Amino acid sequence: NKIDPVLEKLSAAVAHIEEVETRITEAETRISAVEDTVTRDNADLSEMKAKLDAALEKIDDLENRSRRCNIRIIGLAEGEEGTNPVSFLKTWLPNLLHIEFKNHQVKIERATPRSYTPRALILKLHNFQDKARILQASRAAGQLVYERHNISIFEDFSVAVVRKRQAFGNVKKLLRERGITFAMIYPAILRVQHDGVKLFKQPEEVAAFLDSLSKLTPTTSSGPNHPRETE
Known part of the structure; x- marks a missing residue:
């Protein structure tokens, strides 16, 4: 019968197709x-x-x-503190900031130079109240100068917190240009005083806030009457 070979080929093709379908099903399952x-x-x-x-x-x-x-002191020339930084700083700080401490000295547990750029001295004070007084006096004094070097005093934070705070750099510049009062609060939240108090955890939030203001009022230049900031 001439049709038998054709049927055999068709049967073989069907079997092959069924085998392929089985393999596809197994592959899909896997x-x-x-x-x-x-x-x-x-x-x-x-x-x-x-x-x-x-x-x-x-x-x-x-x-x-x-x-x-x-606290972190930036700007003191290398070697200025001598071989005993604690002894130098416990009288140097009160004199620089014109604040009184018992026995005319601030209690410092240790002072460690750090090879940052710019150079920094890390001080561990005996108590938090002294730290608060020093930071407040530093902000009130404005730009501090010692032996023709600009001195800055900041809180000392971890690298992670410093990076988060530094991320606000551009938007803080824009806030200054608008004369808007602001401050960084721990750990890295920007407190803005404008029609009430606003708190921002991300620089993008501040940028959006400034964009909304731009639609209402033009940018104005601000004077040097803003409080100094922590890092």
Whole structure:
């Protein structure tokens, strides 16, 4: 029968197609299983990342708590503090800031030079009240000068907090140009005084706020009457 060879070929083709379909079904099943595994792994990774971020925040908070009584002095010429920085600074600071301490000295537990650019001295004060007085006097004094060097006094924060604060640099410049009063509060929140108090956690939020003001009022130049800021 002439048709038999054709039927045999068709039968073989059908069998091959069925085999291919079976393999495709198996492959789809395996792919689906892999996708499910990837989805679970991604969820696990997201959870682990969230836990890691939370742990890092706690560690950073602990680090900043350990720096609670620290201040950072920038601008003092290298070697100016001599071989005993604590002995030098405990009388130098009150004289520079014109503030009184018991026995005309501020209690300093330790003073550590750091090879930053610009050079910095990290001081750990005996108590937080002295730190607050020093920072307040520094802001009230404006630009401090010693031996023809500009001196700046800041709070001492962790690298993570400093970077977050530095991210506000551009928007703080724009706020100054508009004469808007602002201040950084711990850890890295910008407090803006304009038609009430506004708090911003991200520089982008401040930029959006300024954009909304630009539609209402033109930019004005401000005078040098803003309080000095922490880093």
